[in-house]
Amino acid sequence: MTGVEREIEIDRLAVGYGPCTVLENINLRFAPGRITGLIGPNGAGKSTLLKSLLGLIEPGAGEIRVDGTPLNNITIAERSRKLAYAAQGAPVHWPLTVEKMVALGRLPHLGPWQKIGSADREAIERAMTMTDSYRLRDRIVTTLSGGERACAMLARTIATDASWLLVDEPVASLDPSHQLQVMGILKNLAGQGHGIVIVLHDLTLARRYCDQLVLLHKGAVLAEGEPEQVLADDNLAAAYGIRAVRWQADGQEFIVPAEKL
Incomplete structure (x- = not known):
């Protein structure tokens, strides 16, 4: 498959809930x-866009193509192998061990009643190791801390071995250490060739880890491109209504909201 075909394309997409256009x-x-x-600010349509890419929301207009194929022409089974999704919060209600929960990421590769094979087990162990969840493999997921659970849930997504990972606010409510850990994992996956689309609110993390940013505002794209361009003062003022303070340390730019305009 050529590099041109390996992309997600969104053309003239419109999505709404009932009479409300998002x-x-x-x-x-x-x-x-x-x-x-x-x-982008709350309500800008970030999570809606992710769900549209998965086919969970039917667009009112436009088209989404994954690796050159219209999304509507890709079967549910094939989508689940191409596109892995980590939902915001991702609650767990069953007393599963971490290893069994991560193993759910292999379901798209199994037929009816088919058992997990050696390749599946390798993918599961690789995902747990990458996310530092292997040491938790026998723990019940519901007993984990918020940071541990976030890493375990990310391991389930990684175990799918999908080309594209769609991740909705993976660092929300995590302590700084786990935030850096999760973003580092995603950066490593991108380095391995995976395409990562991630919803973020932390502007410094967006500046540090993202190769491209899309700033959504009132259901439209206000800016897109390199992080330093998208995070310009005028864009932050227009989208968030804030003035930000910036400084450099260890070769990284830090962006902190200073006041509401």
Whole structure:
């Protein structure tokens, strides 16, 4: 498959809930081997865009193509192998061990009543090792801390071994150490050729880890491109209504909201 075919294309996408339009005239391209961050204020349509890419929400207009094929022409089974989704919060209600929960990520590769094989077990162990969850493999998921559970849930997504990972606010409510750990894992996956599309609110993490940013505002794309361009003062003022303070340390730029305009 050529590099041109390996992309997610969004053309003239419009999405709404009943009479309410959430996204309108969205035109975007997501490339493999890169982290694309979706940023913007609450209600801008970030999570709706992710769910549209998965086919969980039927668009009112426009088209989404994954690796050159219209999303509607890709079977549910094939979508689940191409596109892995980590939902925001991702609650767990069953007393599963971490290993069994991560193993659920292999279901798209199994036929009816088919048992997990050696390749599946390797993918499960690799995902747990990558997320530092292997040491927790025998723990019940519901007994984990918030950070441990977030890493375990990310392991389940990684175990799918999908080309594209769609991740909705994976660092929400995590302590700083786990935030850096999760973002580092995603950066490593992008380096391995996976395409990562991630919803973020932390502007510094977006600046540090993302290769491309899409700033959504009122259901439209206000800015897209390199992080330093998208995070310009005028864009932050227009989207968030804030003035930000910036400083450099260890070769990294830090962006902190200073006041509401």
